[in-house]
Amino acid sequence: MIIEKTTIQDLVIVTPSVFEDSRGFFFEAYNQAKFRKNGINYQFIQDNQSFSTRGVIRGLHLQVNPFAQAKLVRVLEGEILDVAVDLRKNSPTYGEHFNVVLSAENKKQLMVPHGFAHGFSVLSETASVLYKVDQLYHKESERGIRFDDPTLAIDWQLLPEEVIVSEKDLILPGFNDIDWEF
Structure with missing residues (x-):
């Protein structure tokens, strides 16, 4: 297992x-001891799975403290552009985002810690995404940022006419309008 630091x-x-x-493949998707050895000390308590078609953008979502969620995101089928936005006010990368292509083929995962908004776009015809979380869903703590916020200027790697976003995500505030922090 290789754990690679990002720019954030x-x-x-x-x-x-x-x-x-000749039979196929095998890999450990998660090994608590190896994660802890690398300073990743979350206790995952729930697995969530979504299925989406090409062009779907889910996010940018998060929960605020004390119900903030860390997420370990991977793709079971298809390919996504996974995006995380640093919302930790004291971080030198506050307001910056990072993206990586996750796919069933490359088997990479993104470990999104507390203090980040998270979202993804579906680049393949369909995609099944599985993510572990360390905190249960708490509706009153749910927050988000618009996927097309001009301050963040995220390139979701989709054509405008391909984009499919839920009504709930279309009414999320912009980055400069958020009034919560970590």
């Missing part, structure tokens, strides 16, 4: 060691 502190890409033979 505490946000890491996890690439499993894959063992392939």
Whole structure:
């Protein structure tokens, strides 16, 4: 298992060691001891899964303290552009975002710690996304930022006419209008 630092502190890409033979492949998607050895100390308590078609953008979502969620995101089928935005006011990368292509083929995962908004766009015809969380869903703590916020200027790698966004996500505030912090 390779744990790779990104340009944003505490946000890491996890690439499993894959063992392939004529039967197929095997890999450890999660190993608590290996994560802890690398300073990733979350206690995951729930797995969530979504299925989406090409052009769907889910996010940018988060929960505020004390119900903030860390997420370990991976793709079971298809390909997504996974995006995390640093919302930790005391961070030198506050307001910056990072993205990585996660796919069933590359088997990479993104470890999104507390203090980040998270979202993804579906780049393949369909995608099944699985993510572990360390906190249960808490409706009153749910927040978000508009996917097309001009301050963040995220390139979702989709054509404008391909984009499919929920009504709920279309009414989220812009980055400069958020009034919560970590």
